[in-house]
Amino acid sequence: MSWKKALTITTILAGATSVGIHLINKAIHISATMDHLLKPASETFYDWKFGKIFYTKQGQGTPLLLIHDLNTSSSEYEWKKIVSMLSEYRTVYTLDLLGCGRSEKPNLTYTNYLYVQLINDFIKNVIKEKSDVVVTGQSSSFILGACQNNKENIDSIIMINPADIYTTAHIPTNSSRILTKLILLPLVGTLLYNILVRKENIEKLFRDYYFYDKSKIRHEEIMTYYEAAHCGNASSKYLFASMSGNYLTANIKLYLKDLSNSIFIITGTNEKNKTEAAEYQRLLPSIEIFNLSDAGYLPQLETPNRLMDQLKICLDLD
Numbered sequence: 001m002s003w004k005k006a007l008t009i010t011t012i013l014a015g016a017t018s019v020g021i022h023l024i025n026k027a028i029h030i031s032a033t034m035d036h037l038l039k040p041a042s043e044t045f046y047d048w049k050f051g052k053i054f055y056t057k058q059g060q061g062t063p064l065l066l067i068h069d070l071n072t073s074s075s076e077y078e079w080k081k082i083v084s085m086l087s088e089y090r091t092v093y094t095l096d097l098l099g100c101g102r103s104e105k106p107n108l109t110y111t112n113y114l115y116v117q118l119i120n121d122f123i124k125n126v127i128k129e130k131s132d133v134v135v136t137g138q139s140s141s142f143i144l145g146a147c148q149n150n151k152e153n154i155d156s157i158i159m160i161n162p163a164d165i166y167t168t169a170h171i172p173t174n175s176s177r178i179l180t181k182l183i184l185l186p187l188v189g190t191l192l193y194n195i196l197v198r199k200e201n202i203e204k205l206f207r208d209y210y211f212y213d214k215s216k217i218r219h220e221e222i223m224t225y226y227e228a229a230h231c232g233n234a235s236s237k238y239l240f241a242s243m244s245g246n247y248l249t250a251n252i253k254l255y256l257k258d259l260s261n262s263i264f265i266i267t268g269t270n271e272k273n274k275t276e277a278a279e280y281q282r283l284l285p286s287i288e289i290f291n292l293s294d295a296g297y298l299p300q301l302e303t304p305n306r307l308m309d310q311l312k313i314c315l316d317l318d
Helices: 003-033 112-127 137-149 174-183 188-196 199-210 219-230 237-244 252-257 271-283 304-315
Strands: 045-048 051-058 063-067 091-095 131-136 154-160 263-267 288-291
Touching: 045 112, 051 112, 063 112, 091 112, 112 131, 112 137, 131 137, 137 154, 137 252, 154 304, 174 188, 174 237, 188 237, 199 219, 252 271, 263 271, 263 304, 271 288, 288 304
Parallel strands: 063 091, 063 131, 131 154, 154 263, 263 288
Antiparallel strands: 045 051, 051 091
């Protein structure tokens, strides 16, 4: 076989493979988003310098900002079952973080400080007064960072199963940088992202971690998380790539050292989350910890009424 013929065959095969991968990625996107579960009654956006941020506002009173977990499948949907209860007492804001849900998902390196800026800018330009914050999981680090960066924006902080202090401090390594580069590849990277955040993996998260009582998991919740991970034609992979590469590193110990805010931690049944909460309290003894029995990582979805009872105590709601 001549080299010209071999080159022609190789080119045809490469082209066919690329088209095949593109069609697979397109099919996954369509199947994940066809139900439009994240479609709100109305759409409001904050035109931030790095992209439009979807947010909601309801209720009256002292502002309360709810921040969802930092995960490409997460969105403000996380708070769906509790927003109306809280809005009886406060003006409640929720948002989709940059790279998540209905917010824009630009191709950039996502860092902890990027989200510190987002939170402070959102409070300054949208809420326009000091706010209490309730935050979940991995997002807790940049709420603490935002508070340290600008003490005039945030009052009380309630963290639900906050991020592990030591894991959050991990810095990029050669292997994590390689993984980031793979995910950022146009076709193969998108396929890799689609494989890693497929519906079965999201369902496993719900069963193994998010919920304590598996019988309370609803199919709509899994599908909404699956849709959030894929809306925007898998452009959430840019955030996923930064998270996989450890580019969202943060020194939570440094943040805690300078804070005098009222800080509360609410944990579920998982012993690991309780141990992580105890480490926060060891570093800052003024932190108060409350444990919800028979609750998983997302009590706002699993046991919203019991979480609401706890929030009433933390926020001194009448």
